[in-house]
Amino acid sequence: MAPEMDFAAVLDFLRRNGLRHCESALTEELIEKSRSGFHKLFLPMPPPPLIITPANQKPPPRESTGGEWSSDCSSDCEFVTAASSDSTSNIIRSSSQAVSDDSGSPSSSKFSTARDCPVSGMQNDQFFWCKYDSNDENAMPPETGGCDFAGNLGEDKFITSVPAIGDSLMSESYKDYSSPPHPCHDDLKAENVCYVKYVKSEHRDETTPDFSPKKDSDNALAADEIIDCEPNNDEVLHRDEDYEVFDLRIIHRKNRTGFEQHKELQIVLNTIVAGRYYVTEFLGSAAFSSVVQAHDLCSGMDVCLKIIKNDKDFFDQSLDEIKLLKYVNKHDPFDEHHILRLYDYFYYKEHLFIVTELLRANLYEFQKYTQESGGELYFTLPRLQAIARQCLEALLYLHELGIIHCDLKPENILVKSYRRCEIKVIDLGSSCFETDNLSLYVQSRSYRAPEVMLGLPYDRKIDLWSLGCILAELYSGEVLFPNEAIVLLLARMIALLGPIDLDMLQRGEETNKYFTEEYDLYYIDEETNEVEYIIPDESSIERHLHIFDSLFADFLKYLLEINPMRRPTVKEALMHPWLRHTYGEI
Structure with missing residues (x-):
């Protein structure tokens, strides 16, 4: 009779707490198991609730060996770091040097009161304690003692769609080895994890768990519902291939909330x-x-x-x-x-x-400095050759990864060594994968490829056009295509490089903004609102830039081919005779 008494107690508990769906589900399950010969009902064990300890309280003690809390996490810790993962965070100790933090005045280093916020719970976020781990591999600087991270590259961790905490339900690539587990997760096992959706009770104001299956007829999901379907292995593997995650540390002063006094950070x-x-x-x-x-x-x-x-x-x-x-x-x-x-x-x-x-000056600033100081010419043909080769090698690497830089210009090429003429490419903020939905508005105007201006599909070859513009600018000291109206830039391209292919004009989505139906360049004067036709003056790269090295001139024209179908790839550009020509020491 013991099983019946336990079952009755459970039913009574569920009924008193308004869990009618659970009561019905357990009753049906008992009947089904009774018909199958089972005489005892085993209830699933839900996971224990997460214990959230605010940062201003002492963390709970650990019983397991090797899991003692670090003594560094004391009340004098200056900053708290909240990682993007719900169960991990780090505590950073402030420097003991006699230097003010963040600003010269006491007032600028404090948080102001919170601005008006329509959501009442937005101002008091809870942060988790965690054990300090000196073997954290989530960041990239060289390893140093006492820091909040160590010296190896952090691997991207892939997301699984299994909403479980137990390690056995996580994919190997998802496990975060760089951060210790939250103390309240240690006792959770795979068999203790269940799938729960939260719904609003009809008789109670608070949210209650519902273990009943989702009705197929209910197509629309409520705003406060979570689907309780368990994904199959194929779905998990597919999502592992499609998604990845990285942690963003949020650093703030302890026991302070609210917005900053100024929207822009005051650099002191x-x-x-x-x-x-x-x-x-x-x-x-x-x-x-x-x-x-x-x-x-x-x-x-x-x-x-x-x-x-x-x-x-x-x-x-x-x-x-x-x-x-x-x-x-x-x-x-x-x-x-x-x-x-x-x-x-x-x-x-x-x-x-x-x-x-930390690198040196960018090529634009460095050239401007050498011109204004009247010093020795730096961008000689041997150095331009070295810069071109390094840029092409950087682009080759990006392109092999499927990445288009999309904003190559002198400001985004920095000097690493003046004496050895070593450079690095920076600023991937505008970069994209070739498989992305490509935007029409990429590249700075003076380094923008003609196919982008005309609204044509583009690919990695737009970076080759930008490099040609950069080398011409470094050689002559002047921007090859000044930052003017697009129609004037197109006219200058036609004058220096020849006409644009009719096929490109016919397919371009932006062609009618700059060309008439007869494909003549036109311009509308903003003052008189009259249409003016533009007839480019024929010239050449050699005459305009005063280039006397035929190999260099040919290399520039090779990169500045208007039709992207005839423009070289990075590998083809690296095989050009000018890059194999020997000028002597830099």
Whole structure:
């Protein structure tokens, strides 16, 4: 009689708590098992609830050996890091140097009160404690003692669609070896995991779990429902191939909430960012970011901090840059392909920070400096040859990974060594995979390929066009196609390189903006609103740039082929005779 008494108690509990669906499901299951010869009903064991410990409380003790909490996580910890995973986070100790953190004044280093927020629960996020692990492999700078991460490249971890915590239900590639498990997850086993959907009870205000199956006739899902279907193995494998994830550390001061006083981050020299990076020099700014030089107090290296402006679109674009830098760095462990190295990234004071290796000036600024200072000409043909070869090798590497840079220009090529004339390609924020939905608005205007201007489909060869424009600019000291109206740029291309193929004009989605029905260039004067026809003056690359080296001139025209079908690939460009010509020492 014991089984019946237990069953009655369970039914009574479910009935008193309004779990009518569970009561019905258990009754049906008992009847079914009774017909099959079973005389005892085994109830599934749901997982224990997650124990969330706020950051301002001491974490619960650990009973297992080897799982003691680090003594470093004491009340004097200055910053808390919240990782993007729900069960992992790190605590970063602030530097003990006698330097102010983040700003020169006490007021600028504090969070202000929260701005008005329509959701009441948005201001008090809970953060998890975790054991400090010196073997964390989630970041990329050299290994140093006492830092929050160590020195190996973090592998991208793939998402599985199994909503379970037990290790046996996780794919091997998903397990996060860089962070210790949350203490409340240690006792969870695969057999204790069940699939739960949360629905609103008809008799109770709070959310209650419902273990009943989903009705097929109910096509529309409510906003607060989670599908409780268990995916099959084929679906899991397919999703493993399609998705990947990386952790974004969120660093903030302990026991503080609210928005910053200013939307834009105030950059102050001789202050410490996120308890680790000592700002030493302001390097410059661009449309959506500022760049400073900093000293990494953990690794001892000088690094470059790229501070993304507080804007949703800029943030999303920079996440793409992080994804691509991680991807290309992972496939280039020995730094052989002239691409910028990513060291770290994190979110701090409402801004995304990207930490990279520190390089020298970009080619635009360096050429401008040499011209204004009246010093010795730097961009000689031997050095241009070295720069062209390194850029092509970088593009070859990107293209073999299926990536189009999409914004190659002198500002995005930085000098690594002046004496050896070594460069690196940077800024993958506008880059894309060839399989992406390609945008019509790519490349800076002066380095934009004609097929992009005309609204034609494009591919990796647009990077070759940009490189040709860059080499011509470095040789002459002037922009080959100045930043003017598109129609004027097209006229200049026709004058220097010859007419555009009729097939390209017929297929271009943007052709009618610049050409008449007879394919004559026209321009509408904004002041008089009159149509003006443009007749390009015929010239040539050699005459315009005053090039006396025939091999170099041929190489430029090779890259600046208007029709992308005749423009070379990177491999073909690397075989050009000019790159094999010997000029002597640089």
